[in-house]
Amino acid sequence: MKLVHQINLAFGVALVLVLSVTGIVIHYVLLDQLIGAQKDDLKAMSAEMTASMQQGYTPMNSTMSEDAAFAVPITSPSLSVNAILTDNSGSILTVSPWAAYSIEPAQPASIAEMAEVESSSVQSIQDGSTKDYITVDNLIPQGKLTLYTPLSKIQTIEQALLKRLLIIFGAAGLIMFLFSLFITKKLIKPLILLRDELGKIKERRFADVNFIKAGGEIGSVAKSVYDMASELNRFNHVQKQFFQNASHELKTPLMSISGYAEGIRNGVFEGESVRKGLDIIMNESARLKKLVTEMTLLAKLDSEEDVFKTEKVCLQDLLTETVERMNPLLVKKGITLHTMYEDLQPVTLQADRDKLLQALLNVVSNAVRYAKHHIYIHADICDKHVVIRVSDDGPGIPEDLLPYLFHRFVKGKDGESGLGLAISRAIVERCGGMIQAGNESGGGAVISLDFSAVLRA
Structure with missing residues (x-):
């Protein structure tokens, strides 16, 4: 797999994980906040309702208890808030829908109406044994007032908000992913160009290597590659020049030695000229020996470690x-x-x-x-x-x-x-x-x- 695809895949996986964890955290935090806000509202309602009941509501005739000489106010059921009134002994006096107060007498809820509360008993709601409702209790002189609302209402609101947040997160994640593709392409492009330049070095085309402009560590590597190519090109040129110069330096004394030796052999030189020719042969041989010795030493200094003893x-x-x-x-x-x-x-x-x-x-x-x-x-x-x-x-x-x-x-x-x-x-x-x-x-x-x-x- 290409590096660009590996980076994009890794970023995509990381982005999905981050968004998933963020969504889960937001789900619980948002639900907790909404439940807390709903409890605060219920407490405020309970306090206001208790004050109103203590000031004296018109009592209603209740069939549930003979001691119940008062009624729970009835309001519109659109707020999904209900009330349970119990006496000091814990007996349920009445159950009523409530949302806004009314001074008109209200009829107590029937047994059939109580049975329809989210398929859970009124007693279990008041005791808090069921987790399907949010409840708030408030003690009054006549007994205890319990307000409750279905948890499903809060969950519905929370899910609606969460869906909108997830849509926003998804759109932001998509934008980030597209942006990452652009950034990755921009970062990978110098590496691709650098790979091409390294291919030129592999083919020994040192003079054709170009400098790749990039930032950060990639720029440092690109500069090192360019400097290396320049040095290799110089070294290659020096090597070629070395062999050319070496052949020239070796050829000059060899030609002198060969010419005088051939002249002496063929009798071209006679008398004192023979001696001079032999002297030239000896001098050129010494010069050739010195040249070979220096070349050998230079080669050893460049390649052998044990030739140098500190x-x-x-x-x-x-x-x-x-x-x-x-x-x-x-x-x-x-x-x-x-x-x-x-x-x-x-x-x-x-x-x-x-x-x-x-x-x-x-x-x-x-x-x-x-x-x-x-x-x-x-x-x-x-x-x-x-x-x-x-x-x-x-x-x-x-x-x-x-x-x-x-x-x-x-x-x-x-x-x-x-x-x-x-x-x-x-x-x-x-x-x-x-x-x-x-x-x-x-x-x-x-x-x-x-x-x-x-x-x-």
Whole structure:
């Protein structure tokens, strides 16, 4: 069953249950209210009747009792209110219909008339043993006056009112159900559209995925799906670009190796040219080996968990070893490296020491490649985070290259494989850190690494 039908069915069942329970509750509450109102009316009638009888009505001749020297007033039977008069001993003196008072003498009811009262005895009505009547008793000097009215009259009124209420409830319920269909359709529509967009993702048509506008949690899911499709599209593009760049980077040294090897074999190169050809083959082989090693490491960092082994690493020792490793290259290029972390209190990082060292070497060697005369390594602590900044006085990073600087095979003018900074980013992120690149206001590139740090006492 479709979700829209499930929601509508659930709402319809819930609506029927609510209306049914409400109808039952209203039935009993309304009946109770009407009975209470009728009792109040009977009490008022009884009090008024008692006062009138005490002031002195014209007595009537009753055949029911010789002591009964008074009569019960007679009125129109349209109000369905009747009276029973008993003496102090409980004997019934008379039974009379009553609704409005009359000063005219009234004839007492006959035995036959008494027998016709709703097929129940007058005594059972007065005693309250029957539940078919509403009764009110009032003591008078001559005995007890009991007024009663059939419960069926109240039930008829209550049923008439309840029918009207049920008609109103039914109409309101129908309107609510139709409104729920509209609301459900409006809520389900984004889900249906979202399902179609997910189908595009399944078919790997990431670029065709559209953003579905919706509110609440559905809107959040729609945004997540759209962002996921965008990221998958970017990843798919990067993968294709990666294979293209990788094939190009691998093909260049292979062509050199193959060309010189074939030339040496066929005797094209002789004497010193053979030696130069062999040197080129060795250099290109080393370059090819380095490229394959970096590609393998990058793949492992992305896919393998056990390749990364974390431990406590002293930041100062790590930076010092980085500088020592880079000294030969610095001396060769005549570049001065300035360090600004000696006064920093001891800091410990949670990372894979060897791989983090490689990440720093990649960043510093990139700075050496573009620096003119100076490189600066600065470390600072801010809110339990340590920030390492490596900057140079070179030309800086081109603005169009900044968003893609850490992507694979993305390299500047004098870059090598284009994998060094991509490897650095993978290592830094696996250490729980973040790496960013930018340009100094006065010129030169700056790469910052941000890590959570533990200060040592």
